[in-house]
Amino acid sequence: xxxxxxxxxxxxxxxxxxxxxxxxxxxxxxGEDNTNTLQWAQxxxxxxxxxxxxxxxxxxxxxxxxxxxxxxxxxxQVAMKLSVYQEMRDQGITxxxxxxxxxxDGRQVRRILDLDHNTSISHLTLALKCLGKELVIDxxxxx
Numbered sequence: 020x021x022x023x024x025x026x027x028x029x030x031x032x033x034x035x036x037x038x039x040x041x042x043x044x045x046x047x048x049x050g051e052d053n054t055n056t057l058q059w060a061q062x063x064x065x066x067x068x069x070x071x072x073x074x075x076x077x078x079x080x081x082x083x084x085x086x087x088x089x090x091x092x093x094x095x096q097v098a099m100k101l102s103v104y105q106e107m108r109d110q111g112i113t114x115x116x117x118x119x120x121x122x123x124d125g126r127q128v129r130r131i132l133d134l135d136h137n138t139s140i141s142h143l144t145l146a147l148k149c150l151g152k153e154l155v156i157d158x159x160x161x162x
Contacts, residue, residue: 068101068134
């Protein structure tokens with residue numbers, strides 16, 4: 020599931036624009052204008068959500084955007100990793116237990132949960148399958 024989080028863009032007194040995410044208040048960034056700020060916003064969102072994993076917190080689902088409100092999508096690999104992490108939490112499954120289900124060492128599961136690690140799509144889809152989930156890709160016309 021590709022997730023997009025609503026973002027609030029607010030001009031500040033310095034002539035720059037601040038990006039805030041209502042669902043992930045730890046994700047903040049600033050840019051020169053709306054376009055530049057939105058480019059930085061995805062990085063800020065990923066870094067903040069990585070902190071949720073480090074602190075063993077649930078990943079907040081994105082709320083529905085208000086009409087006309089901009090959203091920031093998660094990179095596909097990050098969305099998959101967050102889905103694996105949250106499903107493990109929801110099911111009470113440890114990294115070691117998921118590793119056993121996948122037939123891999125627990126260290127590989129740690130890498131799957133590392134948002135900075137480039138995990139193969141085959142490992143991510145296997146992890147999701149072992150959690151009773153599947154990846155569905157939907158390609159749409161660009162807005």
